[in-house]
Amino acid sequence: MPLPVVVAGLQQQPAARENPSHLWPPGSSSAYKSVGIYGHGSSSASLLVVPVVAADATEGRERESDRRSVAAAAAAMGRTPCCDSKGIKKGPWAPEEDKLLVDFVQANGPGNWRMLPKLAGLNRCGKSCRLRWTNYLRPDIKRGPFTTEEHNSILQLHAIVGNKWSMIAAQLPGRTDNEIKNYWNTHLKKQLRQEALAGADAAAQQLAAAGAASSCPAARHMTQWETARLEAEARLSLLSSSATTTIASATAASSSSSTAAAEHEAAPDIFLRLWNSAVGESFRCSAQGQGAAAAHGPAAASPAAAGTPAALRPAAPSGGGDDSSAASTNGTEAADDYQAFLDMAVEELALLHGRLGVSFSAFPTADVLAEASCLFAPFE
DNA sequence: AAGCTACGCAACCGCATCGTT
DNA sequence: GAACGATGCGGTTGCGTAGCT
Numbered sequence: 001m002p003l004p005v006v007v008a009g010l011q012q013q014p015a016a017r018e019n020p021s022h023l024w025p026p027g028s029s030s031a032y033k034s035v036g037i038y039g040h041g042s043s044s045a046s047l048l049v050v051p052v053v054a055a056d057a058t059e060g061r062e063r064e065s066d067r068r069s070v071a072a073a074a075a076a077m078g079r080t081p082c083c084d085s086k087g088i089k090k091g092p093w094a095p096e097e098d099k100l101l102v103d104f105v106q107a108n109g110p111g112n113w114r115m116l117p118k119l120a121g122l123n124r125c126g127k128s129c130r131l132r133w134t135n136y137l138r139p140d141i142k143r144g145p146f147t148t149e150e151h152n153s154i155l156q157l158h159a160i161v162g163n164k165w166s167m168i169a170a171q172l173p174g175r176t177d178n179e180i181k182n183y184w185n186t187h188l189k190k191q192l193r194q195e196a197l198a199g200a201d202a203a204a205q206q207l208a209a210a211g212a213a214s215s216c217p218a219a220r221h222m223t224q225w226e227t228a229r230l231e232a233e234a235r236l237s238l239l240s241s242s243a244t245t246t247i248a249s250a251t252a253a254s255s256s257s258s259t260a261a262a263e264h265e266a267a268p269d270i271f272l273r274l275w276n277s278a279v280g281e282s283f284r285c286s287a288q289g290q291g292a293a294a295a296h297g298p299a300a301a302s303p304a305a306a307g308t309p310a311a312l313r314p315a316a317p318s319g320g321g322d323d324s325s326a327a328s329t330n331g332t333e334a335a336d337d338y339q340a341f342l343d344m345a346v347e348e349l350a351l352l353h354g355r356l357g358v359s360f361s362a363f364p365t366a367d368v369l370a371e372a373s374c375l376f377a378p379f380e
Numbered sequence: 381a382a383g384c385t386a387c388g389c390a391a392c393c394g395c396a397t398c399g400t401t
Numbered sequence: 402g403a404a405c406g407a408t409g410c411g412g413t414t415g416c417g418t419a420g421c422t
Binding site for chain 1: 387388391
């Protein structure tokens with residue numbers, strides 16, 4: 001099965017256009033102001049011509065044969081496709097439509113998307129309304145270019161979960177899965193491809209110099225897993241910092257019986273829950289004792305360092321590390337803690353596989369992970 | 381200035397999943 | 402348990418624009 005590969009040290013791409021001209025400019029819609037999504041960029045007076053023209057053009061690009069076949073199939077099954085009704089508008093949203101949608105959702109809350117268009121007076125299908133709201137009109141959406149931190153987070157999370165954009169988006173407040181997906185497809189994929197090509201060249205040179213030994217599958221296996229793990233740890237350390245704050249506030253504000261729920265809420269993924277568990281805490285303490293850079297865990301103390309995994313190595317227990325000779329007497333304890341952390345991860349993943357079934361392939365299977373954790377044996 | 385190309389991103393489509401009857 | 406409806410998710414499309422020639 002394919003193993004996660006993380007390419008480290010990628011640079012932030014030049015800032016994306018902050019106010020693409022096919023978006024509505026500030027002031028064009030009071031709805032935008034009301035939900036606060038237009039707080040950046042310059043505007044152009046010529047932007048408002050887009051929707052009507054583009055909407056018509058969009059209608060023209062419909063794959064009519066596909067629509068007919070789908071409609072026929074759906075009709076045969078006694079079910080009407082949500083977007084098949086004639087007269088339902090498609091394509092870019094007009095400011096008036098946005099305002100209707102925002103006003104309605106703010107008054108009634110999101111949900112019941114099927115009925116929403118009728119109730120809100122929109123000539124759109126519910127699906128389109130939901131998409132527009134979740135990807136663009138939601139008040140908590142963060143606009144603007146991705147920060148270096150977000151950039152690195154996406155890389156790390158993608159190494160762990162693959163193309164599970166909603167899972168990645170859940171870890172990046174204010175970012176939508178669609179936005180992350182687009183960012184990945186337009187920026188990161190390209191970068192990774194270039195890095196891979198560069199890496200292939202370097203690897204070929206190393207092979208020529210060092211012989212066939214480095215092409216050992218087990219060695220590659222270890223390298224890939226180690227890289228992915230370090231990236232994940234860097235991410236976890238960042239999440240841990242924010243989650244600790246969230247949990248503390250949640251605990252203070254709620255009764256003890258709801259603490260567990262709050263903690264779970266603050267740590268939605270298993271890696272974060274692991275990291276915040278007693279095992280993770282123990283490991284963090286050990287790591288702190290080992291390196292000054294491990295203020296919040298095995299990763300570097302500063303968020304910026306999260307994007308430079310090589311800098312994490314002194315603090316993060318790892319096999320074949322540059323400073324392995326500097327291991328103190330704490331090393332044995334740390335090794336035990338770290339092994340426990342890995343073991344717990346294996347168990348959690350086994351449970352996850354059991355819950356999600358064989359169709360879920362984003363995570364490596366538990367036996368593969370178990371094998372990997374044995375292979376790493378970081379302090380041995 | 382005009383034409384061409386590459387890029388970014390909003391929006392669409394179809395399938396998957398979950399909840400209800 | 403099966404059928405249906407609603408919603409969520411990931412892949413893909415194509416429009417509009419910036420940059421280049």
